[in-house]
Amino acid sequence: MQTSHARLAADDGNSVDLSRHLGAVRRFLMKRAPIGEVDDLVQEVALRMQTRRATDAIDNVEGYLFQVAQSVLADRGRRDTVRHRSAHDSLEEFHHPVEDRSPERVLQGKEHLAQLIAAMNDLPERTRQAFVLHRFEEMSYAAIARHLGISVSAVEKHIMKAIKLLAGSLR
Structure with missing residues (x-):
């Protein structure tokens, strides 16, 4: 002022x-x-x-x-x-570190994405369908079961199998 x-x-x-x-x-x-x-x-x-x-x-x-x-x-x-x-704490820069978007980090991200896509393509067909419908289409297990003509228990097993295989591929 x-x-x-x-x-x-x-x-x-x-x-x-x-x-x-x-x-x-x-x-x-x-x-x-x-x-x-x-x-x-x-x-x-x-x-x-x-x-x-x-x-x-x-x-x-x-x-x-x-x-x-x-x-x-x-x-x-x-x-x-x-x-x-x-009782309030002040928020300082070190409370919220900002990750650098270095070219190396961007390249790593692209490589991880390529690995994930390749691993998804290697999944058995029905396992990939169940995983994609649940994670990307946000369908419930019951809806996936009706769509694929399988039991809810089978959907659960396919999704767990996909998660296990995909997590293993990123190591």
Whole structure:
């Protein structure tokens, strides 16, 4: 926020320059809040001053600003308590490592896919059909059994056989 343009319209049409006071408000907040939150808190104070709808003129702008700042701190404290903020962990980059898409990794993926396709082509016909219908067409075992004219137990055995053979082919 650019404080040089922060102005508060007074009821008499004149405006009060907030930027003169926001430095003091910032120092006030720095003593009472984590440094990473100070900018947001100062902005909240300025926003509340801009959007206030009081009909009375402010006699002591600086005193009123500090009262608003204290109110902003109290509101933040209540929000933090309700949201159990002290129990939250911050998410850092190391919590979610991003895998590199190196040319080597892409080539490995393509090779694994080719191995898997070749292994699927090597499966017995009925085993491949049961596996494809279940994993790719998302059919239930009962629906596959009706489609292939076999028992549900036979479908289970075909799918287990396919999984075992495919997993073995990727080693």
